[in-house]
Amino acid sequence: MNYEPIYTNLRTTAERGMVFAAIEVLIDALYKKGGDINSLIETEMPNAVVRPLKQALTQLPDTSPKAMHAYLEGLRKQLAMLRTLSLEIAFDPTEETIAVLTGWIREYLGNDIIMDLSIDRGLFGGARVSYEGRYKEINLAMLIENTIQQQNESIHAILEHTSV
């Protein structure tokens, strides 16, 4: 089964966690009388996943609880296999931030990658990037330090001039 339309819309590990929890709820609801799956999807799933998931379920050849259960299990396994790019940033990410970063990742790295976002305000700006044991840090503090080191002589000249 093709899960790509769904995981392509997943952007962060936090959203994936929400999806895992929602899948549990949905599977439970499949075997209960009067369980409204569509309604649970809307309330439990992240917004970005609601529409593609509903569409995928309606397009299933067999819409029995067992078939839907199998699809959801498959989705869970597929989501567990997504690759994770860790990003430490200096601020609380907004929806715009997540959208911009996801756009860049989909464009340059692929659809099966989600972000694990965390916050380190000591960075002041920029990001600390790590993926499968590789590590790269480019943050505002380093940029400022490098700039000041490059301008060290002129800064000293200014200091000496002002101290005299």
Added chain:
Amino acid sequence: MFAILITVITVHAWRTARYHTQEGNEKQKLPEEVEARHILSNANREAVEIIRMATEKALEILQSAESVKESTTSSLAKELTAVAQQHKQYLESASLKYVETYEHMAEQAQEEYLSTLHEASQVMAGDAKRTLDMFETFLKDQTIGYKQQMEKKIEDLRNNVNEQVNEYKKEKLKRIDKSINEIIISVAKIVIGHSLNVKEHNELVLKALEEAKKEGFFSHLEL
């Protein structure tokens, strides 16, 4: 002398008695007692005569001896007086000479002592002056040497202190520079970090991703 006279008398009496004994033996016809008396009487008479003569002789001798004695005593006294006088004069003369000699020698000794003392004092004064001059020269040399040494030490100390001060200044300036840099960086981070809006933050994160991509960080992921 008197003993000699007695001896002569005794010998004469013994010879006379012996003669009469021999004569009696020849005249054995005379009664012994008369003859003995006669002999004794003769002997006594002769002895008295001899004693008288001896006494006279002895008196003469004694008188002569007395005379000689007086003469000798007188002469001896005169001689002794003369000798004593001579000795007295000699002693007086010798004493005077001795006193004169002693005084002369004392004067000479005093003069020599004074002369020696004068010379010694002059020598000592000369020595003292030379020693003083040498000491003065030595003291001057030492003072100059000590002054030069002190000047060199002070110069070395000054150079050393200047060097230490310069090193200290350099070290302090380095620390100040480092502190200023840290302050500037810290202030810049805070000011710039706080002044960034979300869009600028996003751009910085994208810049970080772009930099990582340029360095091949995602080479195995890239499409």
